[in-house]
Amino acid sequence: MITAVALAAYAALAGAVVPVLLARVRWAHRVPAAAVLAWQGLMATFVIAAALAVYHFVLTEHHVHDGLAGLLSACGLTDPLTGDAPPTLGHALKLAGPAVIVLMPVGWLVRCAWRDRRVRRRQLDTLALVGQPAPQYGATVVDHGIPAVYCLPGRRSRVVVTRGALEVLSDGQLRAVLEHERAHIVGRHHLLRLPTDAFCRAFRGLPLARHAKEQTELLLELIADDRALRFHPRETLATAMYEVAAGQVPQTALGAGGSSALIRLRRVLTPQPRPHRATWPGVVTAAVMAPLLPLLLACGL
Known part of the structure; x- marks a missing residue:
């Protein structure tokens, strides 16, 4: 339960708090390409954190931390209680919530790409x-x-x-x-x-x-x-x-x-002042690490 709460709080930060702050930062207009990367990373962060939070809310706390199977179990990729038993409806329902969170933006991405291509062709x-x-x-x-x-x-x-x-x-x-x-x-x-x-x-x-x-x-x-x-x-x-x-x-x-x-x-x-040398490396690092932190959090707690 601690893991689920921590992941939910992380998703809330990425989805509601950080966007307000990021929209106001001054460096974004100096290095707009880095800022675009930051927004892309923040969206990925929300999806990953929200999906893992929902999964851990419905996942039993009986994690098995032995070897690769235990690591996958702690990360929410396998269910330690299933063993060699075939998947049941309950196991499928556990994956339904996280799957919806991940598949919704993916589905809309496909739909928007198809729509844009059709509209551009007509234009x-x-x-x-x-x-x-x-x-x-x-x-x-x-x-x-x-x-x-x-x-x-x-x-x-x-x-x-x-x-x-x-x-x-x-x-x-x-x-x-x-x-x-x-x-x-x-x-x-x-x-x-x-x-x-x-x-x-x-x-x-x-x-x-x-x-x-x-x-x-x-x-x-x-x-x-x-x-x-x-x-x-x-x-x-x-x-x-x-x-x-x-x-x-x-x-x-x-x-x-x-x-x-x-x-x-x-x-x-x-004329815009030159950005600090650390801006680009810092933004790239943050954009890459932010989506990884939920995975580390899910596997470590």
């Missing part, structure tokens, strides 16, 4: 009918008056520019936002957004789900901004972002505008 088919290639920009132009620039990621990735954007953006500004969109495609940011979307749908109402989705989407935009700033001046990118901020993008697309434009504008116009 690409429509784009082939209404879009006009612009080889000089490596993009496709659509006849729409509202300025917008976005990308459709995936194997048949496309960068899309509206006619309105061409009218208000200078050549340098246009190339700056196009570099932003190419960063999304090269970095495969849609694959990083996918598990967050699945987790949010699996655990609706959980603070971690809400914060992870909001912060991951923002951080991916910051990563793309940083790549664009390697090749273009801050003022050029900021002006372009302002012009396309109100542009709406299709579902599954990644756009240079959006609701986070104000936060990003301030960041682009204000």
Whole structure:
């Protein structure tokens, strides 16, 4: 029972307390890629800790700590009371709770991936009918008056520019936002957004789900901004972002505008201090160790 309570407390910290604190840290905007990794690790931590907590709540305390079988029993991977007896309905029910916690995000991940692929395919088919290639920009132009620039990621990735954007953006500004969109495609940011979307749908109402989705989407935009700033001046990118901020993008697309434009504008116009040398190693270590701690806790108590 002590193990179950400790694991439940760990899951509660990962699911409700740490997300609020992580969403407020200052270093996240300085090293957005590391922050994305931190959110991914926190989601994995919650799933593992919650699944082990549920299992240990229903598992009898008669652990057998002898050899590999005892270690697996203590970790909740085998039931020491079964011996050589065939599995019963009771044993299956013990695994039902943890299995649901693990399979819910996995199932939503598969469903979201299938949905996104289907939607992108339909969007690409429509784009082939209404879009006009612009080889000089490596993009496709659509006849729409509202300025917008976005990308459709995936194997048949496309960068899309509206006619309105061409009218208000200078050549340098246009190339700056196009570099932003190419960063999304090269970095495969849609694959990083996918598990967050699945987790949010699996655990609706959980603070971690809400914060992870909001912060991951923002951080991916910051990563793309940083790549664009390697090749273009801050003022050029900021002006372009302002012009396309109100542009709406299709579902599954990644756009240079959006609701986070104000936060990003301030960041682009204000040079960020260099992160401490220990930030990246520290975040990577924490992101890897946090999901392992529940396993060590389950095996050690």
